[in-house]
Amino acid sequence: MSDNSVAFVATSDKPQLPAPQGTTGAVGWVRQNLFSSSLNTVLTLLSIFVVFSVVPGIVDWAFVKSVWNANSLDECRQISDGACWAVVRERYNQFLFGFYPTELYWRPILAFVLLFVALVPALWDNMPGRGKALIFSMAYPFVAFYLIWGGFGGLEYVSSSQLGGLLLTMIIGVAGISFSLPIGIILALSRSSNLPIVKSLAVIFIEFIRGVPLITLLFVAHVLLNYFLPKGVNFDIVLRVVIMVTLFASAYMAEVIRGGLAALPKGQYEAADALGLGYWQSMRLIILPQALKISIPGIVNTFIGLFKDTTLVLIIGLMDPLGLVAPTLGDQRWNGIVVELYAFIAFMFFIFCFAMSRYSMYLERKLHTGHR
Amino acid sequence: MSASTVPADNSFQFSQLWRDARYRSYTIQIIALVVVLSVVMMLISNAVENLEALGKDFNFGFLSEPAGYDIGQMLVEYSAASAHWKAALVGLLNTLLVALLACVSATVLGVFAGILRLSNNWVVSRLMAVYIEGVRNVPLLLQILAWYAVFIHVLPTPKQALKAPVIEGAVYATNRGFYVPGLTLSNGYLFVVGALLASVAGIFVFRKWARKRQEETGQILPLGLISLGLLIVPAALVYFAVGMPIALDYPIAGRFNLQGGLKVGTPLIALWFALSIYSGAFIAEIVRAGIMAISKGQSEAASALGLRPNRTMSLVVLPQALRIIIPPMISNYLNITKNSSLAIAVGYMDLTGTLGGITLNQTGREMECMLLLMATYLVISLSISGVMNAYNESVKLKGR
Numbered sequence: 001m002s003d004n005s006v007a008f009v010a011t012s013d014k015p016q017l018p019a020p021q022g023t024t025g026a027v028g029w030v031r032q033n034l035f036s037s038s039l040n041t042v043l044t045l046l047s048i049f050v051v052f053s054v055v056p057g058i059v060d061w062a063f064v065k066s067v068w069n070a071n072s073l074d075e076c077r078q079i080s081d082g083a084c085w086a087v088v089r090e091r092y093n094q095f096l097f098g099f100y101p102t103e104l105y106w107r108p109i110l111a112f113v114l115l116f117v118a119l120v121p122a123l124w125d126n127m128p129g130r131g132k133a134l135i136f137s138m139a140y141p142f143v144a145f146y147l148i149w150g151g152f153g154g155l156e157y158v159s160s161s162q163l164g165g166l167l168l169t170m171i172i173g174v175a176g177i178s179f180s181l182p183i184g185i186i187l188a189l190s191r192s193s194n195l196p197i198v199k200s201l202a203v204i205f206i207e208f209i210r211g212v213p214l215i216t217l218l219f220v221a222h223v224l225l226n227y228f229l230p231k232g233v234n235f236d237i238v239l240r241v242v243i244m245v246t247l248f249a250s251a252y253m254a255e256v257i258r259g260g261l262a263a264l265p266k267g268q269y270e271a272a273d274a275l276g277l278g279y280w281q282s283m284r285l286i287i288l289p290q291a292l293k294i295s296i297p298g299i300v301n302t303f304i305g306l307f308k309d310t311t312l313v314l315i316i317g318l319m320d321p322l323g324l325v326a327p328t329l330g331d332q333r334w335n336g337i338v339v340e341l342y343a344f345i346a347f348m349f350f351i352f353c354f355a356m357s358r359y360s361m362y363l364e365r366k367l368h369t370g371h372r
Numbered sequence: 373m374s375a376s377t378v379p380a381d382n383s384f385q386f387s388q389l390w391r392d393a394r395y396r397s398y399t400i401q402i403i404a405l406v407v408v409l410s411v412v413m414m415l416i417s418n419a420v421e422n423l424e425a426l427g428k429d430f431n432f433g434f435l436s437e438p439a440g441y442d443i444g445q446m447l448v449e450y451s452a453a454s455a456h457w458k459a460a461l462v463g464l465l466n467t468l469l470v471a472l473l474a475c476v477s478a479t480v481l482g483v484f485a486g487i488l489r490l491s492n493n494w495v496v497s498r499l500m501a502v503y504i505e506g507v508r509n510v511p512l513l514l515q516i517l518a519w520y521a522v523f524i525h526v527l528p529t530p531k532q533a534l535k536a537p538v539i540e541g542a543v544y545a546t547n548r549g550f551y552v553p554g555l556t557l558s559n560g561y562l563f564v565v566g567a568l569l570a571s572v573a574g575i576f577v578f579r580k581w582a583r584k585r586q587e588e589t590g591q592i593l594p595l596g597l598i599s600l601g602l603l604i605v606p607a608a609l610v611y612f613a614v615g616m617p618i619a620l621d622y623p624i625a626g627r628f629n630l631q632g633g634l635k636v637g638t639p640l641i642a643l644w645f646a647l648s649i650y651s652g653a654f655i656a657e658i659v660r661a662g663i664m665a666i667s668k669g670q671s672e673a674a675s676a677l678g679l680r681p682n683r684t685m686s687l688v689v690l691p692q693a694l695r696i697i698i699p700p701m702i703s704n705y706l707n708i709t710k711n712s713s714l715a716i717a718v719g720y721m722d723l724t725g726t727l728g729g730i731t732l733n734q735t736g737r738e739m740e741c742m743l744l745l746m747a748t749y750l751v752i753s754l755s756i757s758g759v760m761n762a763y764n765e766s767v768k769l770k771g772r
Contacts, residue, residue, distance in 0.1 A: 357508075
């Protein structure tokens with residue numbers, strides 16, 4: 001075979017052709033993601049239509065045409081037909097603190113700031129000096145209780161009927177969250193223990209609480225609890241609500257954690273036994289850290305649910321942000337301003353709940369150590 | 373191993389109750405039982421004492437006294453002269469009605485939203501994410517109140533609605549409620565209902581037979597078409613044979629208001645809307661998680677076996693996804709039922725509104741009303757979860 005029989009032999013790679021137009025860059029992305037099939041095209045066009053018909057109107061209403069300075073709804077409407085945020089501007093103190101005495105606002109604010117100081121060691125697990133800081137976190141509920149209600153040691157007493165707004169939501173939410181987790185853990189351990197009586201007591205409690213709506217429990221706290229207490233003993237209404245909300249949340253928490261306990265491989269329990277650990281040691285050192293890690297999404301969901309459920313207190317007459325809508329509407333000047341109020345309150349709750357759900361996603365990713 | 377030098381001491385010592393694993397479990401349980409029982413006894417004795425001090429007795433006789441209040445929305449005959457138990461029954465039916473409506477619509481909405489959330493289409497999946505996150509993070513009570521306010525303020529009054537009907541002569545949307553054609557039943561309608569029920573039973577039998585036939589011969593019948601025919605044809609035949617006992621009753625324009633037809637009150641509509649949209653977001657997340665949990669290898673294996681895409685979906689992916697979806701779905705349906713008690717905020721007279729609301733306030737029998745209320749909800753919850761768990765058991769993986 002001579003070299004002449006081959007007309008051309010390439011000695012190096014030819015330069016690569018660019019990818020076909022329409023498969024790369026913005027155009028390619030749009031084609032692949034938005035117009036890959038006829039159904040997809042229809043969906044895209046439909047969604048774009050929805051977005052364009054809704055969003056400009058909302059932006060216009062909430063920002064462009066909104067009114068911040070006015071003394072009444074009529075005044076607002078005369079200026080423009082956008083959102084009348086003047087009501088929020090005028091009453092944001094009430095939405096934050098309810099009817100708390102104005103000159104004492106520093107107390108709930110200090111309690112709120114301390115809440116974050118208490119949260120840091122609980123959420124940041126390699127903080128220097130965490131052990132000591134955690135003691136403060138444990139003591140926080142009592143510090144906050146003292147700050148908000150006062151009554152002794154130089155702080156003026158503030159009665160529960162003056163509490164309201166976001167402050168009330170935070171009191172019920174934070175107390176419910178911090179007490180329902182430990183109670184939930186104990187209930188979950190009882191329900192999955194092998195002691196029949198303890199187990200059935202836990203089952204009865206959990207199924208009862210989960211079987212009735214929260215609102216009936218709040219009714220019980222409102223109208224019935226006095227019957228069950230000895231004569232002369234009387235709880236504060238906020239305290240009663242906190243107890244009921246905590247019990248309610250802890251039953252759900254128990255089920256979430258029980259799921260985590262059940263998901264652990266049996267080998268973990270057996271290994272703990274084989275190491276000679278006692279029940280509490282094996283739970284504390286081996287089982288619970290893993291089970292709680294698995295159940296983080298569920299736990300945070302329960303927290304979010306509890307936080308949202310605090311709005312139910314309006315039905316028994318407490319003044320949480322949603323409960324403050326009625327008095328605001330009762331004011332002659334603001335009569336009829338519903339959408340703005342609901343939008344503001346919804347936004348407030350959204351921030352808290354969305355932040356919690358994002359934090360749980362972050363935690364889930366961080367603790368996901370690869371095996372599962 | 374040498375034998376232990378310490379002779380076994382078989383005599384019982386008091387410290388064994390706490391230190392010996394054989395006895396410790398009994399000790400703990402007895403202590404727990406005693407503590408719980410004594411707390412319960414204390415509560416009950418307090419209640420008895422307090423009721424006596426107030427001069428109240430504990431009996432359910434008030435249930436047969438006339439209620440004396442009206443209810444806007446009812447499924448059974450009721451008037452202010454009816455007894456309290458009748459009011460509670462109306463409330464219970466209203467609870468079940470809104471729960472059922474919301475379960476169905478939330479499921480439809482949730483399945484669509486969940487599938488679209490998984491779509492490759494960026495715009496669609498973002499849009500669904502906005503819906504799901506936006507709705508899930510806002511309290512349900514706020515949403516119910518907001519929808520109620522929207523319906524009250526945005527929809528026209530009945531007088532205006534007469535000029536601008538949704539469908540001329542049939543459907544009117546007003547701020548007092550929606551007017552739709554109702555059913556008028558005359559003699560013999562039971563035959564039609566009976567025929568329908570018989571058809572449903574017939575479809576079950578037919579499907580069973582068809583499956584058996586397919587397993588034996590490999591032939592597939594057009595199941596959907598035949599089932600549809602079985603459902604419609606006998607009922608239609610009976611309907612015409614008996615002389616058309618079921619007719620539509622259209623709302624008629626009166627001078628100021630609408631008359632006739634079926635009025636669905638604004639509270640019910642607002643509650644239904646809010647519950648469906650709120651729970652739909654949760655169901656969407658459940659559906660998304662269920663579908664995502666099925667590994668891609670499953671659908672690839674199915675197409676390697678030569679199954680067409682729709683059969684892959686119905687025979688391979690869905691049965692496995694359902695197994696994951698059902699348990700959280702059960703608790704979601706339970707949540708819908710329990711959340712329907714928020715009806716009291718918009719004045720929809722459900723069980724909480726009648727028995728736990730007006731009846732309680734009128735008779736002053738807190739203890740009896742709350743006990744009945746909680747017991748009823750407990751029974752509803754336990755029966756829903758019982759039925760759904762049985763279904764879950766029947767589709768669960770077998771042979772483990």
